[in-house]
Amino acid sequence: MIVPAGFNLWGVHCGIKKKSLDLGVICCEDKSRAAGVFTKNANPAYSVILSKKNINHPVKAVLVNSGNANCFSHRDGLKDTTRIIAKLAGYLKVKKENILIASTGIIGRKLPKEKIIEKLPLLLENATQQSQGLKKFSRSILTTDTFEKISYAKVSFGKKEVNILGIAKGAGMICPDMATMLAFVMTDADVGSASLRKIIKEAADESFNSITIDGCMSTNDSVFLLSSRKVKLNKQETNSFSGAVKRVCLDLAKMIVRDGEGATKFVEIDVKGAASEKEAKMSGFFIANSALFKCALYGQNPNWGRIIGALGHGGIKVKDNVSIKFTSLKKRDIKITIDLKRGKFKHKVYTCDLTSQYVKINAEYS
Amino acid sequence: MIVPAGFNLWGVHCGIKKKSLDLGVICCEDKSRAAGVFTKNANPAYSVILSKKNINHPVKAVLVNSGNANCFSHRDGLKDTTRIIAKLAGYLKVKKENILIASTGIIGRKLPKEKIIEKLPLLLENATQQSQGLKKFSRSILTTDTFEKISYAKVSFGKKEVNILGIAKGAGMICPDMATMLAFVMTDADVGSASLRKIIKEAADESFNSITIDGCMSTNDSVFLLSSRKVKLNKQETNSFSGAVKRVCLDLAKMIVRDGEGATKFVEIDVKGAASEKEAKMSGFFIANSALFKCALYGQNPNWGRIIGALGHGGIKVKDNVSIKFTSLKKRDIKITIDLKRGKFKHKVYTCDLTSQYVKINAEYS
Numbered sequence: 001m002i003v004p005a006g007f008n009l010w011g012v013h014c015g016i017k018k019k020s021l022d023l024g025v026i027c028c029e030d031k032s033r034a035a036g037v038f039t040k041n042a043n044p045a046y047s048v049i050l051s052k053k054n055i056n057h058p059v060k061a062v063l064v065n066s067g068n069a070n071c072f073s074h075r076d077g078l079k080d081t082t083r084i085i086a087k088l089a090g091y092l093k094v095k096k097e098n099i100l101i102a103s104t105g106i107i108g109r110k111l112p113k114e115k116i117i118e119k120l121p122l123l124l125e126n127a128t129q130q131s132q133g134l135k136k137f138s139r140s141i142l143t144t145d146t147f148e149k150i151s152y153a154k155v156s157f158g159k160k161e162v163n164i165l166g167i168a169k170g171a172g173m174i175c176p177d178m179a180t181m182l183a184f185v186m187t188d189a190d191v192g193s194a195s196l197r198k199i200i201k202e203a204a205d206e207s208f209n210s211i212t213i214d215g216c217m218s219t220n221d222s223v224f225l226l227s228s229r230k231v232k233l234n235k236q237e238t239n240s241f242s243g244a245v246k247r248v249c250l251d252l253a254k255m256i257v258r259d260g261e262g263a264t265k266f267v268e269i270d271v272k273g274a275a276s277e278k279e280a281k282m283s284g285f286f287i288a289n290s291a292l293f294k295c296a297l298y299g300q301n302p303n304w305g306r307i308i309g310a311l312g313h314g315g316i317k318v319k320d321n322v323s324i325k326f327t328s329l330k331k332r333d334i335k336i337t338i339d340l341k342r343g344k345f346k347h348k349v350y351t352c353d354l355t356s357q358y359v360k361i362n363a364e365y366s
Numbered sequence: 367m368i369v370p371a372g373f374n375l376w377g378v379h380c381g382i383k384k385k386s387l388d389l390g391v392i393c394c395e396d397k398s399r400a401a402g403v404f405t406k407n408a409n410p411a412y413s414v415i416l417s418k419k420n421i422n423h424p425v426k427a428v429l430v431n432s433g434n435a436n437c438f439s440h441r442d443g444l445k446d447t448t449r450i451i452a453k454l455a456g457y458l459k460v461k462k463e464n465i466l467i468a469s470t471g472i473i474g475r476k477l478p479k480e481k482i483i484e485k486l487p488l489l490l491e492n493a494t495q496q497s498q499g500l501k502k503f504s505r506s507i508l509t510t511d512t513f514e515k516i517s518y519a520k521v522s523f524g525k526k527e528v529n530i531l532g533i534a535k536g537a538g539m540i541c542p543d544m545a546t547m548l549a550f551v552m553t554d555a556d557v558g559s560a561s562l563r564k565i566i567k568e569a570a571d572e573s574f575n576s577i578t579i580d581g582c583m584s585t586n587d588s589v590f591l592l593s594s595r596k597v598k599l600n601k602q603e604t605n606s607f608s609g610a611v612k613r614v615c616l617d618l619a620k621m622i623v624r625d626g627e628g629a630t631k632f633v634e635i636d637v638k639g640a641a642s643e644k645e646a647k648m649s650g651f652f653i654a655n656s657a658l659f660k661c662a663l664y665g666q667n668p669n670w671g672r673i674i675g676a677l678g679h680g681g682i683k684v685k686d687n688v689s690i691k692f693t694s695l696k697k698r699d700i701k702i703t704i705d706l707k708r709g710k711f712k713h714k715v716y717t718c719d720l721t722s723q724y725v726k727i728n729a730e731y732s
Contacts, residue, residue: 043678072674075686107671219675291657291720292728299729305473308438309585312409320441354657356722362658363665 004163004188006228009133011140016067024140034059039221045071060098070103151251162189170256180218190229200225207253262357275343284349286314294354300329370529370554372594375499377506382433390506405587411437426464436469517617528555536622546584556595566591573619628723641709650715652680660720666695
C-alpha cells in the first residue's frame with residue numbers, strides 16, 4: 001500500500017472536534033487533474049458548491065474537514081469557505097480555482113474558519129508521501145466511522161505500472177447518490193481529462209451510488225479522482241486502469257456498508273431478470289431502504305413478504321414465478337438473490353440491517 | 367358512541383392467530399352503499415383486488431381478518447378469497463359482488479380458508495348493533511396495535527341527525543397511501559354514491575394519506591366508507607357531513623400515529639409557504655420519513671440540519687430565510703413548523719419517532 005507519486009498527505013487537529021484529527025490535506029504536484037461526483041441534494045454544502053465549480057481546473061490541493069458539514073450555517077458561509085480556499089491557495093502560490101474542498105459533520109453550524117486557517121501552514125509543512133501521511137489523512141476525515149477505509153491497487157503494463165490509492169469515510173446517512181460519504185482516489189496514471197471523468201462516473205455508479213445505509217441523502221457527498229499524470233496510458237491500458245479504479249471504489253463502498261452505523265449484517269442484494277436497468281436498480285434500492293425489511297434482517301428473519309411489499313411500494317409488480325433466495329441469515333455476510341424473470345437487466349445493491357444501535361447512535365449524535 | 371342504524375358488527379377467533387380475535391364482520395342492511403380508498407402498492411393483497419372490484423356494488427357485508435395479509439401466498443390465492451366471499455354471500459342470500467373483504471398481517475402465508483368459512487355462521491349469528499359488537503369487531507382487526515381505535519361524530523340538522531362511527535387499525539408499515547392500515551367508517555347518512563366517493567377520497571388525503579410511521583407502503587391498506595342510507599341529506603347538509611367524516615378520519619389517523627410501533631413521540635409537521643401543493647406535501651413526507659431525523663426526535667435533539675438534508679434529498683431547495691420552529695422536544699406531543707416562504711401552499715403530516723423499540727418489534731415479528 002503506497003501513496004502514488006505526486007501526492008502528499010497529512011492530517012491535524014484544528015479544534016472543530018474536541019480531540020481527534022479533524023483537518024486533512026492532499027497536496028498534488030503541478031498539472032495534476034481531478035474529476036468528481038457530487039451529491040444531488042438540493043441544499044448542498046458550501047464545500048460542494050465550490051468544489052463543483054473548481055473541479056475542471058488543474059488541482060493543487062484538496063482540503064477536508066470533519067465534524068462540521070459546512071452547510072446551511074449562515075449567510076456568509078460561501079464567502080467564509082472561499083476565504084479558507086484563498087488562504088490555502090496563497091500558501092501554495094496558485095489560484096483559488098486550483099483548490100478543492102470537502103466537509104463532513106453536522107449541518108447548520110458555522111465552520112470555525114480562523115481555527116482552520118491557523119493550521120494550514122502546519123498541514124502543508126508536514127504533508128508527506130509516506131505511510132504516516134496516509135494514516136493521518138485517513139483518520140482526519142472520519143466522523144462516526146469505527147475504522148479507516150483504505151484500498152489500493154497496482155496495474156502493470158509490461159514495464160509500466162500505475163498505482164491507485166483510495167481513502168473513504170462513511171458510516172451514516174449513506175444512500176443512492178452517496179449521502180455523507182467522502183472518497184478520495186489518487187493515481188499516478190495519466191488518461192486525459194474526459195476519460196478521468198468517465199471513469200469516476202462509472203465507478204461511482206457501481207459502488208458509492210449502489211450502497212444505502214439508511215436511505216438518507218447527505219448534503220456533502222463527494223468523490224474525487226485525482227491524477228498526478230506521471231504515467232501516460234494508451235486506450236487499452238486505460239480500460240484496464242478503469243477496471244482497477246472500479247474495484248478500488250467497490251472495495252471502499254463495501255467497507256462503508258460494513259461500517260454502517262450500528263450494522264450487524266453486510267447484505268448484498270442481487271437483482272436479476274429485470275425488464276430495464278432502471279427497474280433493476282430501483283428494485284434493489286426499494287428493498288434495501290425498507291425499514292421493515294432491514295429490521296427483519298437484524299432479527300435473522302427471512303421475511304420475504306417484506307420484499308414483495310417493498311417492491312410493490314416502488315411500483316414494481318411481481319409475478320408468481322419470481323424467485324427469492326437467501327443465504328443463511330445467521331452469518332454476518334448475507335446474499336439475497338431476486339430473479340424477477342422478465343428481462344435481462346441486473347443490478348447489485350449493498351446495504352446493512354437496521355438495529356437498535358443505529359437508533360441509539362443517531363438519537364445521541366449532535 | 368353508538369353504532370349507526372343499519373350496521374351490525376361482530377368478531378371471533380377463527381385460528382389464524384393463536385388466541386386473540388382474528389375475524390370480524392360488518393353486516394349492512396339492504397341497499398347500503400360503499401366507497402373506498404386502497405393502497406397503490408403494485409403487489410396488492412387478494413383482498414384488495416376483490417374489494418376494489420366490488421366497491422361500487424351495493425354492499426351487504428365487510429369481512430376482515432387479521433394475522434394474515436392474504437397476499438402473494440400461492441397461485442390460488444384469488445380463487446380461495448373468492449370462495450370465502452361466495453360462502454358469506456350464500457349465507458346472506460346476496461351475490462358475491464355485495465361482499466367486501468380486508469386483511470392485515472404477514473405477507474406470503476396461505477390464508478386458512480376452511481377455518482374462516484367454518485366460523486362464518488357464528489359471526490353472522492352474533493353480529494349486533496350493540497356496543498359489544500363494536501368492541502368485538504374493533505379487537506378482531508388488530509395486529510401489533512396496543513389499543514383499539516374508535517372515533518365517533520354526530521351531526522344534527524334541525525330534527526335530523528346523522529351518526530358517523532370510524533374504526534381503524536394501524537401500528538407499523540404506515541406511509542403515504544396508507545401502508546397496513548385498515549379503516550371502516552359507517553354512517554346512516556345518505557348522500558348519493560358520487561358524493562360518498564368524493565368525501566372519502568378527500569378525507570383520506572388529509573388523514574390516512576398524511577401519516578407515516580416508517581415510510582413502508584403496505585400491500586393491504588383499505589379505507590371503507592359505508593352508508594346505510596337511513597337519513598337523506600341535501601347539498602348543504604352533505605357539506606357539514608363531509609366535514610364530520612374528515613374529523614373522524616383525522617382522529618383515527620392520529621390514533622394510528624400515536625400507536626406507531628415503538629413510538630414515544632407524536633409529531634405534527636406543519637409545512638407552510640410552499641410554492642405548490644405537491645411541494646408542501648413532499649416536504650412534509652421527506653422530513654417525516656428521514657430515519658436520521660426520526661432518531662433525533664427520539665433523542666429529543668432539535669437537529670434541524672437533518673430537516674435541511676431531508677428537504678434537499680427531496681429536491682427541495684431551501685432559501686436562507688426559511689423558518690423552522692420546534693415546540694419542546696421533552697413533551698410527548700411535538701409540533702414542528704416549517705415556513706418555506708415562497709408561496710401560499712401548506713400541508714400537515716403526522717408521524718412519530720424511530721426508536722430502539724421499533725427495531726425490536728420488527729426484528730422479532732413473524
